[in-house]
Amino acid sequence: MKKIFIYTVGALLIVGNFGCKKFLNQVPDDRLTFDQVYEKKNTIDRALANIYATIPSQTEDRFPSQAGNIGPWTAASDEADYTLPNFTEVVNSGAWDATRGEVNYHWQNFYRGIQSASAFMANVSKCTDCNIGGIDFINRYYNEARALRAIYYYHLVRQYGPVVLLGNDPIASDAPLEAISKPRNSMDECIDYIVSELDATIAGLPATPQSAEDYGHINGSVAEAYKIKALLTAARPLFNGNPDYANLRNQDGKQLISQTASAAKWTRLATAAKAFLNNPNYASYTLYTVSTTPAGVPNTAFNRAFIATRDVMLATWNAEIIFARTGDATNYQYSVTPNHLGAPDPDKGGSFLSASQQVVDAFFTVNGLSIQDDPSYTASGTSAYQAPDQNDQNASRSISNMYVNREPRFYTNITYSGRRWINPQSSIITSFEFTGNAGKSNISNNDYTKTGYTPRKHLGVSGRTTGRPTFSVIRLAEIYLDYIEALQESNPSDPDILIYLNRIRSRAGIPLYGNGGIAVPSDMRGAIRKERRVELAFELDRYFYTREWKIAETTDTQIRGLNITQNAPAFFTPVVTENRVFQKKHYLWPIPNGEVQKVPVIVQNTGW
Structure with missing residues (x-):
């Protein structure tokens, strides 16, 4: 039985210096036996932390499928591209298959x-000291691990589709092959298992963090939020009656993805999301807002919206954050900081995570309209304009009209040419033009933006070398968007659609739909889609959205940006910066070839 714990216990085994054969024949005092790991709370805490380490780390986005268990989600979507070569380049070229190490x-x-x-x-x-101050940590930790197990299945199914459910008991590392040779479960079985496991944990967990030590742990609200995410994946067209997977069957003929679209899946999602929003135990969660602006920034509604949409990602464990993870943000912040020529280290980065023209154009105008629907918007010419940054007050300058009078979230998300750098102590004005201070002509390596933009979201305001405590994983605005998407597909006349959509727009500082604001969109599905795109930009959502809605064949075929080989005005002409390959098989990742060879009853995904 002891052999089954190599992954949990491995990080806890501390090996001393071996000086002689006599020493090697001893059991070192500082090396924990398996039973000792589970005797005391302090070592159990470390074992549990080792399980948490499997949660993907957004901070390692620069090294997709190589570090931090994070995939190529940002730059393999139509939000961005990487100048620095990494696995996203392979995915976007279509030059990957089931033998790739990254797939495995x-x-x-x-x-x-x-x-x-x-x-x-x-x-x-087995813990002997896990009842502290009346808190039953055995039960709590058991349910945290159970929820984490369900969450890891969720990550698997949205990436690979239906997977193998191993059962509730651990499998011995020396188990015979026939004992682990199990075929894939159906997608519906996987989702039902994930949901039932998460539901089972809620009663044994605190509803929300009860003390500072609880932050970062799975609690009842986190389990329910992941349940909503799993039901959302199940309801969308990729897995809900998708004829493209009609032939995805086990060797015994079992259908792995249902061929009948079910409206009940949308209803189930809507019910779960509404239960979360109406749960009095979660009443402490609210959209993050601010009542005042920093010193020197006029206290206007626009500026408050800018600060709120920026700082919801920066203010640690604020009232909107349901779940977040810690991590060293050095690599991420270096990726999105422009390579400012001659700047001090905190203000000089790699600038190789490049925001696309598509996401730039997706943000609304200050009037709450799409750029193509607002007659006041023009992409040509320049105007004197002042961004809402704290260090950019009373200093309007001439910038492209593409960036004038856009909504607050645009300024939260995008660094563009003519924008003052984020560090309040800096006087740098970023220029991505060819000979600009972050332009390609001054850079001999890959440390430049392909598109003439870098993302700004998640970036601390004190320079890239300043650490930040957390990255948001799930926040309340996402639950709102999940809820209204489910209502639109199951009960489009429900008034909650406008109520929750307008709550997001209100915090974003743009006019509401209806009620004396702007006209209620005739295409409400499109309006919800667009709101989600800008609200959750650069939060690892877009990649899965375009795949689960089966639109990636349209959205993910190219990246557009500015002409970085030119100075103004030619620089501001949008061009195609990368053509991409997206085929139907790419909606799901292949099952690793080694797994299929080892366990032949595991059938490969369609097209691979």
Whole structure:
């Protein structure tokens, strides 16, 4: 039985210096036996932390499918591109298959996390000092591990589709092959298992963090939020009656993805989301807003919206954050900081995560309209304009009209040429023009933007070398958007659609739909889609949205940006910066070839 715990216990085994054969024949005092790991709360805490380590780390976006268990989600969507070569380049060219190590990387990591969680659950009851101050940590930690196991299955299914459910008991590392040779479960079975496991944990967890030590742990609200995410994936067209997977069957003929579209899946999602929003135990969650602006910034509604939409990602564990993770943000912040010529290190980065023209154009105008619907918008020419940054007051300058009078979230998300740099102590005006201070002509390597933009969201305001405590994983605005998407597909006349959509727009500082604002859109699905795109920009949502809605064949075929080989005015002419390959098989990742060879009853995904 002890052999099954190699993943959980491995990080806890501390090996000393071996000086002689006599020493090698001893059991070192500082090396924990398996039973000792589960005797005391302090070592159980470390074992549980090891299970949490499987949660993908947004901070490692620069090294997709190589570090932090994070995939190529940002730059393999139509939001962005990387100048720095990495796995996203392979994905976007279509030059990947089931033999790639990156394909195997996530499969193995999530199944290791699942095995570690099962092993932990089977043994946490051995703890002798886990009842502290009346808190039953055995029960709490058991349910945290159980929820994490379900969450890792969720990550697997949205990436690979239906997977193999291993069962609730840990599998011995020396188990015979026939004992682990299981075929894939159906998508509906996977989702039902994930949901039932998350539901089962809620009663054994605090509803929300009860103390500072609880932040970052799974609680009832986090489990319910992941349940909503799983139901959303199940309801969208990729897995809900998709004829493209008619032939995706196990060897015994079992259909893995239902061929009948079910409206009940949307209703189930809407019910779960509404239950979350109406749960009095979660009443402390609210959209993050500010009542005043920083010193020197006029206290206008526009400026308050800018500060709120910026700082919801920066203010640690604010009232909107349901779940967040810590991590070293050095790599991420370097990626989005422009390579300002001659600037000090805090204000000089790589600028190689490049925001697309598509996402720039997706943001509304200050009038709450799409750029193509607002007669006041023009992409040509320049105007004197002042961005809402704290260090940019009373200093309007001539910038492209593409960036004039846009909504507050635009200024939260995008660094463009003519924008003052984010550091309040800096006087740098970023220029991505060819000979600008962050332009391609001054850079001999890959540290430049392909598109003439870099993302600004998530970036701390004190320079790229300043650490930040957390990255948001799930926040309340996402639950709102999940809810209204479900209502639109199941009960489009429900008044909650406008109520919750307008709450997001109100916090964003743009006019509301109806009620004396702007006209209620005739295409409400399109309006919800657009609101989600800008509200959750650069939050690892867009990649999965375009795939689960089966629109990636349209959205993910190219990246557009500015002409970085020119100075103004030619620089501001949008061009295609990258053509991409997207085929139907790319909606799902392939099952790793090694797994299919090892367990032949696992059938490969369609097209691979």
